[in-house]
Amino acid sequence: MTNEVTVPLLPCASIDDIATFYEVLGFNATHKQRKPSPYVALRREDLHLHFFEIAGFDPEQSYGSCLVLTSDIGALHRAFAEGMRTAYGKVLVSGTPRMTRPRARKNYDGVGGFSIIDPGGNWIRVVQKAATTRTPATTSAGRLAKALANAVVQGDSRGDVQQAVRILDSALARPQADDDPVEQVEVLVYRAELAMVLHDHETATEMLARVDSVALSADETERAAPTFETAADLAAALR
The missing domain is CATH 3.10.180.10 (2,3-Dihydroxybiphenyl 1,2-Dioxygenase, domain 1)
Structure with a gap:
């Protein structure tokens, strides 16, 4: 063929x-x-x-x-x-x-x-086309990263925004001292994005304000750069 x-x-x-x-x-x-x-x-x-x-x-x-x-x-x-x-x-x-x-x-x-x-x-x-030779994906073991991964399956793959919200709200409700700040930013920004999908501008605004309060090192700020770009797009959509 x-x-x-x-x-x-x-x-x-x-x-x-x-x-x-x-x-x-x-x-x-x-x-x-x-x-x-x-x-x-x-x-x-x-x-x-x-x-x-x-x-x-x-x-x-x-x-x-x-x-x-x-x-x-x-x-x-x-x-x-x-x-x-x-x-x-x-x-x-x-x-x-x-x-x-x-x-x-x-x-x-x-x-x-x-x-x-x-x-x-x-x-x-x-979807990113897989390489001919696959290498195992490396993902963070942090609890926020795991919550984000589960929420993405529900919100972005299945279209079940409400279930994705429940997953993220549960993770955000119990912060831990060893949470990765970059993962925290990613979770907050995704939660804001889901709020926008639900036309909940108040929650979206709250989540983006919380992003601004997360303390990041220079290296962490660089790692979070793509997420901050999304945050800027969300902020523009709220105006």
Whole structure:
């Protein structure tokens, strides 16, 4: 077999809304039709996504999903984030559409991933392409890191935001002297992100304020730099 290509075909309420959103992410429409049925084909380099419109479709009830494997998850996320900032003035972190940040996925053997939830309610799950020779993922043994890993499975993989909140709230309610400050920042920022998804701006603001109160060394500040970038995106979305 040679040159076979699989293209996801996903539902939506409006192909126009879908096309507009994905153009923000750098896609171009290679085909669009209204008759005999509304349909749009979108492409960004080697990434192809096709959509069909259903009258009365409710994105909140969508089970549409697909995996995108990439060799550079960070670069793709940065490109999508920049497109959102240019079009909307911020990275969309709540509502539909929105985008999560790259995080190691416990249920993907620690491989990084992030998700796009598009206007059709489809979850486009972007996953770091595994190397030919796998090496075991190294993860912190800290209790906050474990809580974060479990919450990410629930919130980013399963879409169960409420369960992810319960996991993080339980961890934050019992601080310990030996907690890693960087892990604390990561948990607080993810909790703020989940609050934004739930339109709980008060809790999101509280969590980001707590981030500012965490004492970090220079090395810890450097380790937490990507998380602080997410915190800045959340703060911008709150304004």
